[in-house]
Amino acid sequence: MTETSNLHIAVVGGGPGGYAAAFLAADLGLRVTLIDPEANPGGVCLYRGCIPSKALLHVAKLIDESRHAKNWGIEYADPKIDLARLRSWKEGVVKKLTGGLGILSKQRKIEYIQGRAAFENSNTLRISKTSGGDESLTFDRIILATGSRPAIIPSLKLDTPRVMDSTSALDLNEVPGTLLVIGGGYIGLELGTVYAALGSKVSVVEMLPGLLPGADRDLVLPLHKRMEKSFASILLNTTVAAMKEEPNGIRVTLDGPEVMEREQVFEKVLVSVGRKPNSEIPGLEKTRVQIGPRGFIQVNKQLQTSDPAIYAIGDVVGEPMLAHKASHEGRTAVEAIAGHKVAFEPAAIPAVVFTDPEIAWCGLTETQAQKENHEIKVARFPWAASGRAMTVDRTEGMTKLIFDPQTERVLGVGIVGAGAGDLIAEGVLAVEMAALAKDIALTIHPHPTLSETVMEAAEVFFGTSTHIYRPKKS
Amino acid sequence: MTEFKLPELGENIDQGDLVRLMVSLGASVTEGQPVMELETDKAVVEVPSSVSGTVKEIRVKEGQKVKVGQVIFTVENGTGAKVKAVEPKTPAAKAPEEKPAPVAKAPSPPVTEARPVPASPPAVSTGATDFRLPELGENIDQGDLVRLMISPGSRVSEGQPVMELETDKAVVEVPSSVTGTVKEIKVKEGEKVKVGQVIFTLEGGASAPERAKHAPVEHISEQHEARLSLQAAIQAEGKTAAQVFLPDQPPPLAPTAFAMPEQLGKVAGTEHRAPAPAAPHVRRLAREIGVDIYEVKGTGPGGRISEDDVKAFAKSLLTSAAAAGAAQGRQFAQPELPDFTKFGKVERVSMRGVRRKTAQHLWEAWTTIPHVTQQDKADITELEQLRARFAPKAQEAGGKMTVTAIALKVCASALKVFPQFNASIDMSKEEIIYKQYINIGVAVDTDRGLLVPVLHEVDKKNIVELAAELTQLSKKARDKKLLPSEMEGGTFTITNLGGVGGTGFSPIVNFPEVAILGLSRSSMEPVWMNGKFEPRQVLPLSLSYDHRLIDGADAARFLRWIAEAFEQPFLLSVQG
Ligand SMILES: Cc1cc2nc3c(=O)[nH]c(=O)nc-3n(C[C@H](O)[C@H](O)[C@H](O)COP(=O)(O)OP(=O)(O)OC[C@H]3O[C@@H](n4cnc5c(N)ncnc54)[C@H](O)[C@@H]3O)c2cc1C
Numbered sequence A: 001m002t003e004t005s006n007l008h009i010a011v012v013g014g015g016p017g018g019y020a021a022a023f024l025a026a027d028l029g030l031r032v033t034l035i036d037p038e039a040n041p042g043g044v045c046l047y048r049g050c051i052p053s054k055a056l057l058h059v060a061k062l063i064d065e066s067r068h069a070k071n072w073g074i075e076y077a078d079p080k081i082d083l084a085r086l087r088s089w090k091e092g093v094v095k096k097l098t099g100g101l102g103i104l105s106k107q108r109k110i111e112y113i114q115g116r117a118a119f120e121n122s123n124t125l126r127i128s129k130t131s132g133g134d135e136s137l138t139f140d141r142i143i144l145a146t147g148s149r150p151a152i153i154p155s156l157k158l159d160t161p162r163v164m165d166s167t168s169a170l171d172l173n174e175v176p177g178t179l180l181v182i183g184g185g186y187i188g189l190e191l192g193t194v195y196a197a198l199g200s201k202v203s204v205v206e207m208l209p210g211l212l213p214g215a216d217r218d219l220v221l222p223l224h225k226r227m228e229k230s231f232a233s234i235l236l237n238t239t240v241a242a243m244k245e246e247p248n249g250i251r252v253t254l255d256g257p258e259v260m261e262r263e264q265v266f267e268k269v270l271v272s273v274g275r276k277p278n279s280e281i282p283g284l285e286k287t288r289v290q291i292g293p294r295g296f297i298q299v300n301k302q303l304q305t306s307d308p309a310i311y312a313i314g315d316v317v318g319e320p321m322l323a324h325k326a327s328h329e330g331r332t333a334v335e336a337i338a339g340h341k342v343a344f345e346p347a348a349i350p351a352v353v354f355t356d357p358e359i360a361w362c363g364l365t366e367t368q369a370q371k372e373n374h375e376i377k378v379a380r381f382p383w384a385a386s387g388r389a390m391t392v393d394r395t396e397g398m399t400k401l402i403f404d405p406q407t408e409r410v411l412g413v414g415i416v417g418a419g420a421g422d423l424i425a426e427g428v429l430a431v432e433m434a435a436l437a438k439d440i441a442l443t444i445h446p447h448p449t450l451s452e453t454v455m456e457a458a459e460v461f462f463g464t465s466t467h468i469y470r471p472k473k474s
Numbered sequence B: 001m002t003e004f005k006l007p008e009l010g011e012n013i014d015q016g017d018l019v020r021l022m023v024s025l026g027a028s029v030t031e032g033q034p035v036m037e038l039e040t041d042k043a044v045v046e047v048p049s050s051v052s053g054t055v056k057e058i059r060v061k062e063g064q065k066v067k068v069g070q071v072i073f074t075v076e077n078g079t080g081a082k083v084k085a086v087e088p089k090t091p092a093a094k095a096p097e098e099k100p101a102p103v104a105k106a107p108s109p110p111v112t113e114a115r116p117v118p119a120s121p122p123a124v125s126t127g128a129t130d131f132r133l134p135e136l137g138e139n140i141d142q143g144d145l146v147r148l149m150i151s152p153g154s155r156v157s158e159g160q161p162v163m164e165l166e167t168d169k170a171v172v173e174v175p176s177s178v179t180g181t182v183k184e185i186k187v188k189e190g191e192k193v194k195v196g197q198v199i200f201t202l203e204g205g206a207s208a209p210e211r212a213k214h215a216p217v218e219h220i221s222e223q224h225e226a227r228l229s230l231q232a233a234i235q236a237e238g239k240t241a242a243q244v245f246l247p248d249q250p251p252p253l254a255p256t257a258f259a260m261p262e263q264l265g266k267v268a269g270t271e272h273r274a275p276a277p278a279a280p281h282v283r284r285l286a287r288e289i290g291v292d293i294y295e296v297k298g299t300g301p302g303g304r305i306s307e308d309d310v311k312a313f314a315k316s317l318l319t320s321a322a323a324a325g326a327a328q329g330r331q332f333a334q335p336e337l338p339d340f341t342k343f344g345k346v347e348r349v350s351m352r353g354v355r356r357k358t359a360q361h362l363w364e365a366w367t368t369i370p371h372v373t374q375q376d377k378a379d380i381t382e383l384e385q386l387r388a389r390f391a392p393k394a395q396e397a398g399g400k401m402t403v404t405a406i407a408l409k410v411c412a413s414a415l416k417v418f419p420q421f422n423a424s425i426d427m428s429k430e431e432i433i434y435k436q437y438i439n440i441g442v443a444v445d446t447d448r449g450l451l452v453p454v455l456h457e458v459d460k461k462n463i464v465e466l467a468a469e470l471t472q473l474s475k476k477a478r479d480k481k482l483l484p485s486e487m488e489g490g491t492f493t494i495t496n497l498g499g500v501g502g503t504g505f506s507p508i509v510n511f512p513e514v515a516i517l518g519l520s521r522s523s524m525e526p527v528w529m530n531g532k533f534e535p536r537q538v539l540p541l542s543l544s545y546d547h548r549l550i551d552g553a554d555a556a557r558f559l560r561w562i563a564e565a566f567e568q569p570f571l572l573s574v575q576g
Helices: A016-027 A043-048 A050-072 A083-107 A166-171 A186-198 A217-230 A323-337 A366-371 A387-391 A420-432 A437-441 A452-462 B217-236 B280-288 B307-327 B353-368 B381-396 B403-417 B463-478 B552-567 B569-575
Strands: A008-012 A031-036 A111-121 A124-129 A134-138 A141-144 A148-150 A178-182 A201-205 A233-235 A239-246 A249-255 A263-266 A268-271 A275-277 A310-312 A351-353 A358-363 A377-382 A398-403 A410-417 B002-005 B015-021 B034-039 B044-048 B051-058 B065-067 B071-080 B130-132 B142-148 B161-166 B171-175 B180-185 B192-194 B198-202 B371-379 B423-426 B431-434 B440-442 B444-446 B449-451 B492-496 B515-519 B523-529 B532-546
Touching: A008 A016, A008 A323, A016 A031, A016 A043, A016 A083, A016 A323, A043 A050, A043 A083, A043 A166, A050 A083, A050 A166, A050 A186, A083 A111, A141 A323, A166 A186, A178 A186, A178 A249, A178 A263, A186 A201, A186 A217, A186 A268, A186 A351, A217 A233, A217 A358, A217 A398, A217 A410, A249 A268, A310 A323, A351 A420, A358 A420, A366 A410, A377 A452, A398 A437, A398 A452, A410 A420, A410 A452, A420 A452, A437 A452, B002 B051, B034 B071, B161 B198, B280 B307, B353 B449, B371 B381, B371 B552, B381 B403, B381 B463, B381 B532, B381 B552, B381 B569, B403 B440, B403 B463, B403 B492, B403 B515, B403 B552, B440 B463, B444 B463, B515 B552, B532 B552
Parallel strands: A008 A031, A008 A141, A031 A111, A141 A310, A178 A201, A178 A268, A201 A233, B440 B492, B492 B515
Antiparallel strands: A111 A124, A124 A134, A148 A275, A239 A249, A249 A263, A351 A358, A358 A410, A377 A398, A398 A410, B002 B071, B015 B034, B015 B065, B034 B044, B051 B071, B130 B198, B142 B161, B142 B192, B161 B171, B180 B198, B371 B532, B423 B431, B444 B449, B515 B532, B523 B532
């Protein structure tokens, strides 16, 4: 594989897909140029996605717990919120992480160009640099990692700071008295949680009959219940018919069976109705890259587009639009370019919703199994039976394992509850390793932790869970 | 359709190795006729057929293990008879007790059945709606499908590469000869595909032999419908079709669904298949050694596939391939190997594609040709100046003026003077075949192994043209774009290891050619000239030749001629 090491590759976009690809390529000895408009790598995830949102959610959780502490005999005064300080702490986190990536990129001798790339042909990029000036560079292979951006609904588009998308919501310019979140997906619910904790009265409208469409209903239920308390209202089966700016807010017209007041005024509105791939890269029509129906760049299992010189990874190639999927794809694409026989074929990609409680799942879901007539067996372990859940006063959680009834193999895992996002990792490993119910049941889990719920769910499968008594059928 | 299954062979024998199949597709068999040779633990037996008819499908391969009850082949227009034991001529033990089944359904086997076969007809070509594997070159009738570049629903147009195929000679990208929307893909990655085999069908094509039950019919139509309505909506806004496929916004409804697919293991664009029960590193190993993990039977609990399962499967592929080779009388006559595992851990990896072909080809060359290698040296000090002079011209033409490019020209001239080096031997007719054309192959080192693209009519081209063509062919070889036909028809070969180093080597003649020139790395050496030692750049030359045809003195003269041509570049430049 000597001559692949002479390859010069370009990575367009410095998000978790792009920088993971660039770093691995450099580690494998390829020559790498990484192009992104920001001063450092990071992309949406670090600058205006995963990281800032999780920093704010941490604060939200703290505020929530301090209120909740009353039940345990500890009472705090209402928090004083210094928005400027909170903002600068969050920005500090982002700066530290992206700056660190900048250093890692330099250490690997990656040529980092701050700018935007356009295609001249399949191998040549014209880069307009942030510092001014254009440069044409030719590469052996190009990896597109241009990510995605918030989708907008043209009919509801209002050019005012009162209407925010996820990016401006994370800027945290003020805490509005009332906030309407349009779209009950994970981004809307996460940001709604932040604003609710900071003091906004948050309403959520969702067009479909449930929050977090796609997730199993039994996982969503505990979250829904808790949000009914922390949010002003959750309107399902509801659409926004019109929005109009008025001096003291946005007048929103709502349509739906649950709507009591058709017209309401909100100080601010967050539109979080999904994300749209950044596949409109200038000059892309000069290549053989093909774009699919929803705007995603089409790739094969090696992440190669229909133009052999061009690969694409991350949000721009399809669902799930998640950072860890982007990184794994990035590494796979680079290995393929380096001549290894690899493919992107995970058995499970975890999804985490960082609300409170968190929801996490991986592999097969019940919803999916039903739709496809997959025969499955589900074992649920309610956290009410977990000592650890009791000690943290969060017993609303639930852990469930989805099995193949014949082989007893774990096909999917779903968890709702505090810290579900960290717990799901064991589930992903179980699915990837084709673990059997017995394997999990026979693995000693530390006590008292929430991870025991995974083991006990496997025991439930055999009807022998220590902390659940199930009368014998006779 | 009637199936012939391996009958009971005797007590305690439930399987055997299929040594030889005595029937082929389309052959007619009659009950009692021996159809296969099977090696069991106890003996080699000939197994007679219990059915009559025309062989339609053969389900086993030579070298495979077959089990009692396993289907060996199926016959058309045939009759089957219940067979109890190996006794050949037992007439049907039972009278037919079932009427011909009216519906195509797998018949419960041991029952006599006589009926025409209404089952799925062989996929009939429907003109431009099928894409079939086109001819790839002489003697290439199949290849391993390495990669498919299309999926159902994608648009293909004529000329667009749709698959990567690994043949014995190279990996090639195969372009489509049809235009349209892909409807159904009939092959899988990792499969062998044959010339003429249907690769995919196009939408609107009439050929739809019989859709597998689990085909996501509704799913597709649902998607299609969604797309149509989106299209309509966007066209209503006065946009073009191109924009429809690049939607500027999600469907123009109010709040759209949060878009995480329900099962996150399933990624848009990948086919729907439950994950194989194997750890990630095992799946990767399988991919690396070219094994389809879905074909491997796991021996672990719940059918979990281990690393050893994958290796054992690869080994079985290898042995069945070797057995198939033996049947064609091409097996490497190799003494038995010791059990290496006694000494430490080993890994067995199936030898595929280029490696397999190279191994076989070189073994044939080495065992057929009595090799001798002649060594010489050429002073290329002046040639280096010529090279510098031609370099810009070559670059203009898109090539690189390398020593190999010059050697092409030199050898072409030499072969004209020494025609026995541009020949082949036909031992069966006891004739020498002198070729009236000069086509020279150049060995190119690629990550798939050694490939030898051939430059045609080298004597009729000038150095600049040769440099450009060589650069282009080498790039194609490395990019896996070289067509098998571009590696055919050589009369002589050059192999240059100068880039790597070394002072000389013995190349193996590229059979059926009779000579090969090896170039090593040139270096500065003191050369006695005009009464003193002068530093000169010297290129080591190694000529291996077929001693059956070429005498030692001729080889020495031929190589000297080449060395002198290198030393007097003026002659070359005159020749152009
Ligand atoms: C509020 C929010 C919260 C999120 N939370 C999570 C989470 O908790 N976990 C999770 O896994 N995911 C989360 N995501 C999703 C995650 O951010 C994305 O999946 C991830 O960033 C995708 O990575 P990527 O490499 O594909 O592209 P991106 O991160 O989108 O990066 C693409 C980069 O390419 C640049 N670019 C685009 N076009 C060009 C061009 N022509 N030339 C040069 N550069 C270009 C862009 O400017 C950008 O910097 C969240 C997203 C949002 C918005």
